[in-house]
Amino acid sequence: MFYIGCHLSVSGGYEAMGKTALDIGANTFQYFTRNPRGRGFKRPAAEDVAALVALMEKNGFAPPLAHAPYTFNPASAEERIWTYSRDSMREDLEVLETIPGALYNFHPGCHVGIGAEAGMENTARLLNEVITPGQGTTVLIETMAGKGSEIGKTFEEICHMIEMTDSDKRDRVGVCLDTCHISDGGYNIAGATEEVLDRFDSVIGLDRLCAVHLNDSKNPLGAAKDRHEKIGEGSLGIEGIEKIVNSPRLKSLPFYLETPNELDGYAREIALLKELRKD
Ligand code: FE
Ligand code: FE
Ligand code: ZN
Secondary structure (H helix, E strand, O other), X not given: OOOEEEEOOOOOOXXXXXXXXXHOOOOEEEEEOOOOOOXXXXXXXXXXXXXHHHHHHHOOOOOOEEEOOOOOOOOOOOHHHHHHHHHXXXXXXXXXXXXXXXXXXXXXXXXXXXXXXXXXXXXXXXXXXXXXXXXXOEEEEEOOOOOOOEOOOOHHHHHHHHHOOOOOOHHHEEEEEEHHHHHHOOOOOOOOHHHHHHHHHHHOOHHHEEEEEEOEEOOOOOOOOOOEEOOOOOOOHHHHHHHHHHOOOOOOOOEEEOOOOOHHHHHHXXXXXXXXXXX
């Protein structure tokens, strides 16, 4: 089964996202758990979430990917920011327990001068405080482009953060691979797809990989920039994207588009990707 979806707005509610996904030919989707650049939080109505869950079950959806807002910085040395990130993440995870098998994606953060090692320690400490052993949701560390002081730009850094989580919580920690980010981070996922996955497997282990952010990039390999491009219009190119969606080791994973598109553009990309996909 090809699980493909895109980032959707949560503004109309949860069930509405499921309906929109169906309208554009998707069988999964991503959304922000709260305003990505603000601090407000509105808990969704339980009936609305239940209606979405029913819609997803009926239509054979892959789990939705809930994306944490950009205002979190789990790597921060600033107590106020770190605590806000932790408490908000706990709140998000509490809501997600009502969506069976949900995935929760977050950016490991920016160390802002304290160094990558100290930043990674802060992020792992936060994970240890928000994850409950036995919870239904898997928390995914997103692979980053390495812009500014971002941590999580190498597979080694991602692995290091996972290894610092408590052993009884570690099975709830996974990875979301962003194809634009890792290309900008210097991994040639478009040109040497299988070699990059070999590398991922030997450093982190492919069993940790739970989701793919499928994006083209406006910048060349290794640019450390993080600017997403429409599918086939960037440096990964249509051939690179075709290899990625057909890779035997990625095929069973859900793919989420975060390309610069409105809904009609996403519908066209989803149709194109279904054509590129061999089965
Ligand atoms: Fe992200
Ligand atoms: Fe992403
Ligand atoms: Zn990005």
